[in-house]
Amino acid sequence: MSAATTRSRTTDRLCAEAVDLARAAAEEAAAPGVVGEHSGLQADGDRVVTHFFECKEFGYRGWRWAVTVARASRAKLVTLDEVVLLPGPDALLAPEWVPWSERLRPGDMGPGDLLPTDAEDLRLEPGYTGVEDPAPDSAVSEEMAELVDAEDIELTAGVPADLPVAPTRGSIAAVAEELGMRRARVLSRYGLHIAADRWEESFGSETPMAQAAPAACVSCGFLQPIGGSLGQAFGVCANEFSPADGHVVSLSYGCGGHSEAAVMPKPPQPALPVIDETQVDPFPLRPAADSGSVPVVSDEDGAELGHS
Numbered sequence: 001m002s003a004a005t006t007r008s009r010t011t012d013r014l015c016a017e018a019v020d021l022a023r024a025a026a027e028e029a030a031a032p033g034v035v036g037e038h039s040g041l042q043a044d045g046d047r048v049v050t051h052f053f054e055c056k057e058f059g060y061r062g063w064r065w066a067v068t069v070a071r072a073s074r075a076k077l078v079t080l081d082e083v084v085l086l087p088g089p090d091a092l093l094a095p096e097w098v099p100w101s102e103r104l105r106p107g108d109m110g111p112g113d114l115l116p117t118d119a120e121d122l123r124l125e126p127g128y129t130g131v132e133d134p135a136p137d138s139a140v141s142e143e144m145a146e147l148v149d150a151e152d153i154e155l156t157a158g159v160p161a162d163l164p165v166a167p168t169r170g171s172i173a174a175v176a177e178e179l180g181m182r183r184a185r186v187l188s189r190y191g192l193h194i195a196a197d198r199w200e201e202s203f204g205s206e207t208p209m210a211q212a213a214p215a216a217c218v219s220c221g222f223l224q225p226i227g228g229s230l231g232q233a234f235g236v237c238a239n240e241f242s243p244a245d246g247h248v249v250s251l252s253y254g255c256g257g258h259s260e261a262a263v264m265p266k267p268p269q270p271a272l273p274v275i276d277e278t279q280v281d282p283f284p285l286r287p288a289a290d291s292g293s294v295p296v297v298s299d300e301d302g303a304e305l306g307h308s
Contacts, residue, residue, distance in 0.1 A: 018069050048081070123190060209255050213253075217258075
């Protein structure tokens with residue numbers, strides 16, 4: 001071990017005794033009444049010492065005011081280096097920082113937010129590689145590659161010798177762009193699997209709603225099929241009264257809004273009127289005299305009662 005290293009680990013006496021200088025510097029940098037007792041010191045180098053003071057600030061439990069003082073070679077005057085607030089061994093610290101891409105959760109995006117996708121995102125894979133060879137996951141095998149090249153031609157309006165410009169050979173990119181399939185990237189197998197797991201967890205057969213359903217979505221008339229490989233296990237619910245309306249649901253999912261859960265009976269039709277034409281019921285044109293609630297009296301009796 002060299003002499004310089006030995007001296008750097010030796011606490012300088014004058015710097016160690018400058019506690020009052022360090023406290024005054026800490027009280028000047030901090031708010032009044034938050035600098036506590038002197039809790040120790042450490043030698044940071046040759047004639048460089050850091051003094052620690054307890055921090056009484058609320059919310060900074062275990063933190064310490066660190067005041068570093070230094071002394072020039074062959075000088076007796078100790079000067080101030082820096083004042084900082086540092087966490088101690090038992091300090092209450094914030095959780096470890098996590099990148100935003102790992103903190104983001106479904107539902108966090110709002111109107112106007114942009115979510116960039118990493119170029120190495122495992123959920124995606126190239127939809128078009130830019131070369132004539134089929135992609136590794138293409139449905140066209142290596143044995144069919146030559147046949148594809150032979151059939152990949154461009155139709156012209158006449159014989160090539162009669163055309164003003166020689167026709168160019170057709171390419172996979174041109175055909176893909178014409179069919180609307182020239183996307184930069186498409187879902188990979190990993191992206192398909194995690195999407196299926198996510199949808200199965202939200203609207204799958206293990207949910208409480210599906211366990212109590214009278215039937216599965218595979219037999220429901222409100223299920224709208226989707227294309228691709230995911231269409232073999234999922235569809236879109238189109239029942240406005242279902243809790244899964246507008247969501248991708250598993251074919252094994254179900255709810256009480258199943259189209260065949262309860263067929264409503266038709267309202268009963270009233271019976272047709274029956275007319276009996278074999279008998280005739282006579283009806284008087286005027287009511288009978290004795291059909292009212294007032295008894296019939298003669299004119300003489302009415303005169304005695306004062307009636308005219």
